[in-house]
Amino acid sequence: GYRKYRIAHVEVSRGNGKSLLASQAGLYFLAFDSPLGNKVACVASRKEQARIVLDSSRAMAKKSDAYRKKTGVTVLAHKIVNDSTFSEMRALSADSDGLDGLNDVLAILDELHVMKKAVFDVIYSGMSKRKDSLTLCITTAGFDMESVGYSQSVYAKKVATGEYEDEQFFSLPYTLDKDDDIYDPSVWIKANPNYGVSVDPLTFEAKAKKAKLTPSDVGNFKVKHLNIWLSEANAFFNMSKWDKCADPTLNQQDYLGLNGYVGLDLASKIDLTGLVTMVEKEGIFYIFEKAYIPEERVKELNMPLYTDAVGDGFLTATPGEVINYPKLQEDFKNLCFKKLKVKEAFYDPWNATEFSQRMLAERINMVEFRMNTANLSEPMKWLGAKIIEGKVRHNGSPLLRWCMSNVVAKVDGNDNVYPRKSHEKLKIDLAIALIMASAGYMQESQKKSVYATRGIRVL
Numbered sequence: 001g002y003r004k005y006r007i008a009h010v011e012v013s014r015g016n017g018k019s020l021l022a023s024q025a026g027l028y029f030l031a032f033d034s035p036l037g038n039k040v041a042c043v044a045s046r047k048e049q050a051r052i053v054l055d056s057s058r059a060m061a062k063k064s065d066a067y068r069k070k071t072g073v074t075v076l077a078h079k080i081v082n083d084s085t086f087s088e089m090r091a092l093s094a095d096s097d098g099l100d101g102l103n104d105v106l107a108i109l110d111e112l113h114v115m116k117k118a119v120f121d122v123i124y125s126g127m128s129k130r131k132d133s134l135t136l137c138i139t140t141a142g143f144d145m146e147s148v149g150y151s152q153s154v155y156a157k158k159v160a161t162g163e164y165e166d167e168q169f170f171s172l173p174y175t176l177d178k179d180d181d182i183y184d185p186s187v188w189i190k191a192n193p194n195y196g197v198s199v200d201p202l203t204f205e206a207k208a209k210k211a212k213l214t215p216s217d218v219g220n221f222k223v224k225h226l227n228i229w230l231s232e233a234n235a236f237f238n239m240s241k242w243d244k245c246a247d248p249t250l251n252q253q254d255y256l257g258l259n260g261y262v263g264l265d266l267a268s269k270i271d272l273t274g275l276v277t278m279v280e281k282e283g284i285f286y287i288f289e290k291a292y293i294p295e296e297r298v299k300e301l302n303m304p305l306y307t308d309a310v311g312d313g314f315l316t317a318t319p320g321e322v323i324n325y326p327k328l329q330e331d332f333k334n335l336c337f338k339k340l341k342v343k344e345a346f347y348d349p350w351n352a353t354e355f356s357q358r359m360l361a362e363r364i365n366m367v368e369f370r371m372n373t374a375n376l377s378e379p380m381k382w383l384g385a386k387i388i389e390g391k392v393r394h395n396g397s398p399l400l401r402w403c404m405s406n407v408v409a410k411v412d413g414n415d416n417v418y419p420r421k422s423h424e425k426l427k428i429d430l431a432i433a434l435i436m437a438s439a440g441y442m443q444e445s446q447k448k449s450v451y452a453t454r455g456i457r458v459l
Helices: 018-031 047-063 065-071 117-127 148-160 185-191 201-213 215-226 239-244 295-301 304-311 325-339 349-361 373-389 398-405 429-454
Strands: 007-011 039-044 079-082 087-093 106-110 134-139 169-173 259-266 273-281 284-294 316-318 341-347 366-368 407-411 417-421
Touching: 007 018, 007 148, 018 039, 018 047, 018 065, 018 079, 018 087, 018 106, 018 134, 039 047, 047 065, 047 079, 047 087, 047 106, 106 117, 117 134, 117 148, 134 148, 148 169, 185 201, 185 215, 201 215, 239 373, 239 398, 259 325, 259 349, 259 429, 273 325, 273 429, 284 295, 284 325, 284 398, 284 429, 295 304, 295 316, 304 398, 316 325, 325 341, 325 349, 341 349, 341 429, 349 366, 373 417, 373 429, 398 407, 398 429, 417 429
Parallel strands: 007 134, 007 169, 039 087, 039 106, 106 134, 259 341, 284 316, 341 366
Antiparallel strands: 079 087, 259 273, 273 284, 407 417
16 A cells, blocks of 8 residues: 655764664565565665665674564575565665666665765655655765755755645654754753763763864764754744734735835746735835745645645635636736836746736836846845844735745855755745845845935036
8 A cells, every 4th residue: 555654854963873773674674564575775875885774684684583583584695685575675876777767665765965866866756656665864964055965854854843744754853953052961862862872971072072172073063963964054034033024914005006116936837926015115115925826736735834825815826737827917917007106027037028028018117037146146135134124024924934934045155145945845936026026125225325425426
C-alpha cells in the first residue's frame, strides 16, 4: 500500500547517532517490511561516506544471531543480502551508474549538506515512482546556503513548526533557537538529543570553551556541534516588526483617490499571483494586496494555509485549472479607475507582457520591472527599513505574511541584496509584488532627499 511518509529529514549534530538510526531503518526494510525484492541503497557524495551506514548495519546484523536466524540475512563484505526474498542493502556514491532510475524501497541519503541538488533530484524522482518507497535524509548542518541540504533544512523546519503542512514529509531537525546563547550549556541538548549519552558533556564543554577563546573555531562549533548553518539566512524582513504593523480593521475604502504605486507578479498561470498596492498618507505607507490562484490548484495542494486564506477572503480562487485573467484584469482596472490614482504599475515582463499591453490600451501607466539586483536591491532595503520604523500598515493577511517570511537575501560583494526563496515550495510572489510597489516610493524619497540637500538646479 501507500506509505504515509515518502521523505524523512533527520538533521542533528555530530555524535548523536543518526547513522545508527538509519542503519536500523535499513535492516528493518531489508527483512521485515514486506521484503520480497526489497532493495535498500545507502547513498552519499563519496563511496566511503555511503559505507558508514552500510557498515553500521553490517555490524548490527553480525552481532545479532537472532536477527540473522529469523530473517535469513547474510552479511557479506560489501553488502547485506537475503537470497530467499531477493533483497539486498548496498552502498552507492553520487557518481554510481545505479542512481539513474533508482527504484529501491528505501534510499538513505547521508550528509545531505554536501550532496549536489542534481543527485538528490535523480534519486528522489526515481524513488517517487514507487508508492511504498521512503527517502531518508540524514545530515548535519553545513556551510553552503546554495546546497540542497540547506534548502531541505529550511523546508523541514517550516514543516516542524507547522508553518507549512506536508503530510508526506517527516521532519526532525535538532538545532538551537534563534536567540539562544551558543555558550549556554542548558541549550546544547536542543541540538544534541543524545547529550550525556553518546555526546560526552566534558568533551563538549571543552570544545565550547575553545571556540569562545578562538574565533576561528566558532564556525565549526556552530555547524558540527550545534547544527546551525553557518550562512543561515533568517527572513530578510523583520517579522516581529511586521506583525506590529498589522491592522485588521484596515479598509481600502478609507483611502480612495490617493496616489499610489502597484506591483504585479504574475508568477505562473497555475500558481500564486499577486497584485499589491501601496499608498502613502502622512508618512505612513498603507499596503493592500489581492492574491489569485486556480481553484483546482487549491484542491490539488490541499494546503490549510491556502484553503483558510480563500475562506477568510485573503485569496481569490478562480474557477478552473489556470488563473482567470479576465477576473484579474477586471479587478486591476477597478483598482486603477475607481480606487486609486496610479502613478505607476510595475510588472515583470517574464509572464505579464500580454497583460500589460492590454492595460496600456486602457491608458494605465504600466512600467516594465525586470527581476535583477539593480532593480530590486534598493526597494527591498527601503521596505525593510520602513517595516522596522513601524511606518507601514497592512491587514494582517497570513498569506502575505507567509510570503514575506519566506524571503531570504542573496548578498553580493557590494552589499546589494536580491530576494530569493530557500525552497521551491515556499512562495514569495506577494512579497515580490510589494517590493515592486515599494520601488516607486523609494525613487520618490531619493529625489526628495537630493533636492533637500542641494535644491533644484535650473539649467
